[in-house]
Amino acid sequence: MNDLSSAVLENAVLGLLTLRPMSGYEIKQLFDKSISFLWRVHMSQIYPALARLKEAGLVEMDLVPQEKKPTKKVYSITRKGRRALQTWLRAPVQDSAVRDLFPLKVFFARNIERETLLEHITERQDRAQATLALYRDMERLFKELQEGDIDSYPKEDIRFWQLALRWAILREEGVRDWCNLVLKDLTQDMKGG
Amino acid sequence: MNDLSSAVLENAVLGLLTLRPMSGYEIKQLFDKSISFLWRVHMSQIYPALARLKEAGLVEMDLVPQEKKPTKKVYSITRKGRRALQTWLRAPVQDSAVRDLFPLKVFFARNIERETLLEHITERQDRAQATLALYRDMERLFKELQEGDIDSYPKEDIRFWQLALRWAILREEGVRDWCNLVLKDLTQDMKGG
DNA sequence: TCAACCATGTAATGTGTTACATGATTGA
DNA sequence: TCAATCATGTAACACATTACATGGTTGA
Known part of the structure; x- marks a missing residue:
């Protein structure tokens, strides 16, 4: 899958970026504060997802240097990204696999x-x-x-x-x-x- | 993980084999008729799991030739297998990851x-x-x-x-x-x- | 004749988790 | 001083899904 149209994580990240531009770290934090009751993700999943989104032109990245803190990579959703998110949201939902262990x-x-x-x-x-x-x-x-x-x-x-x-x-x-x-x-x- | 002690699929297969000896195909069928409301597995997961269980000495395999049907590989649980299953069942349960998409x-x-x-x-x-x-x-x-x-x-x-x-x-x-x-x-x- | 059922597997790909790797700042 | 927070990633491994591969029997 290299078109991301059914990649759930990528679309969830796009969804969060509709609120405001954020760094990968901030996205993970917001994930934990909101979506976490539906789905937990790891930091190590976020960065590759952002890379894929950027390559697909669905997000843009800006470097934001900070005092006494490492430079952030702040991502914003593009117009193309918004369209991609809407397409995903409008598509019928397939049931997620049950796995109640x-x-x-x-x-x-x-x-x-x-x-x-x-x-x-x-x-x-x-x-x-x-x-x-x-x-x-x-x-x-x-x-x-x-x-x-x-x-x-x-x-x-x-x-x-x-x-x-x-x-x-x-x-x-x-x-x-x-x-x-x-x-x-x-x-x-x-x-x- | 090569000791299988926390491999869920392997233990579920052991659990079904406590009922009676079965072939991989029959295990899958019983899975569908019973556990499927908790967890769906694919045929292609069963065979490798059986191979791992056999190598660990938790199941035994017998070849059962049939008329007008392919020869079955019928697996039975061993004493070691029963012990392994009990150890897994007695271990405290860790929550399975939520993923409600x-x-x-x-x-x-x-x-x-x-x-x-x-x-x-x-x-x-x-x-x-x-x-x-x-x-x-x-x-x-x-x-x-x-x-x-x-x-x-x-x-x-x-x-x-x-x-x-x-x-x-x-x-x-x-x-x-x-x-x-x-x-x-x-x-x-x-x-x- | 065509689909479903019986019966076995392998390979490629996709997704998730854990460990590794780095390094400064802040508060207990 | 030790853990937590901020900030970025890579690599290895585990597990799930789909496709590929084969081939006979049974019933509509």
């Missing part, structure tokens, strides 16, 4: 002790609670961003961010509920049988 | 027309309904397997399969509910604004 251990749980399984589930549930707490914090942050009027985070964007965050919240609530269900099912059996 | 288009939806977005969401919701229908069929099938007593699907296994399937059902119901939420939020705005 956690419940696999439940699937094969016949082969281990009941207690070990219950520990796994309890730990997972704890993590779900912690994750949900994080998401609630994010929700509050988004609300603040929307009320306080900051150029760099336009309200129309924030609104869609909130909807996307709701996806992650519903997903994690599902995990929490499922853990509950499994714990009930397995302990009920221990008492009753 | 569908709501990304919502995240960046400021850049496209409202109508296109609504179409995406509606399509996704339709697919969620179709997937849920499939899962309900699977649920019925699992129940039948549990009632009818077939050697190749022991009841204790089926019980855990049902719990794992519940995960997938909750996940897909979450998607459906989220689509509803987004549709409401966006159309409400069109009327009210």
Whole structure:
């Protein structure tokens, strides 16, 4: 694939650059503060993606020297880049591959002790609670961003961010509920049988 | 990694081989009929995995010639394989990487027309309904397997399969509910604004 | 006759993760 | 002094996907 039209990372980077020009480092930070509930990326993925975008003419790069800090490479989206992003956004969505590895251990749980399984589930549930707490914090942050009027985070964007965050919240609530269900099912059996 | 202790595919194959000896082709079929709601694999992943398992002494292979069909390579799990599977199942679960690409288009939806977005969401919701229908069929099938007593699907296994399937059902119901939420939020705005 | 099923694999490509490599500044 | 933050990348490895390669049987 050298036309980038279906490269997800590249389009996500373009999407973030519609907010304002940024360096690779800043893009990664914003990724962590926003999209991370849908998808985590590594620093080492960002730089090659920016290189590919630049070569395709979808972004431009400016060198910005700083005092007491290394010189930044600040990227901005080009008109061609905006068009490419829109084309990608308009294209029908193909389902991303399912790969839920956690419940696999439940699937094969016949082969281990009941207690070990219950520990796994309890730990997972704890993590779900912690994750949900994080998401609630994010929700509050988004609300603040929307009320306080900051150029760099336009309200129309924030609104869609909130909807996307709701996806992650519903997903994690599902995990929490499922853990509950499994714990009930397995302990009920221990008492009753 | 050449000890396979954290290789998920290899352990999943071992897990299926606890039911009965199978060829690569049969393993793939069973994968599709059972684990597929958590994780889809390709035929081309199975054969190399079996080769690695054989080399590690976790499975044994027998050639079974057939009439009017190609000779099968039937793999069985060894005692060492059972131990390896248990070690993997007992190990604490690390979260699998989140990578929900569908709501990304919502995240960046400021850049496209409202109508296109609504179409995406509606399509996704339709697919969620179709997937849920499939899962309900699977649920019925699992129940039948549990009632009818077939050697190749022991009841204790089926019980855990049902719990794992519940995960997938909750996940897909979450998607459906989220689509509803987004549709409401966006159309409400069109009327009210 | 044509597609689907049975049965095995290899090769190329794409994507993600971890480790390596460098080096200044700031705050605990 | 030690970790974190700012700032850039490369290289190796792991894992997933698609295409390539072969060839007989069965049923519509």
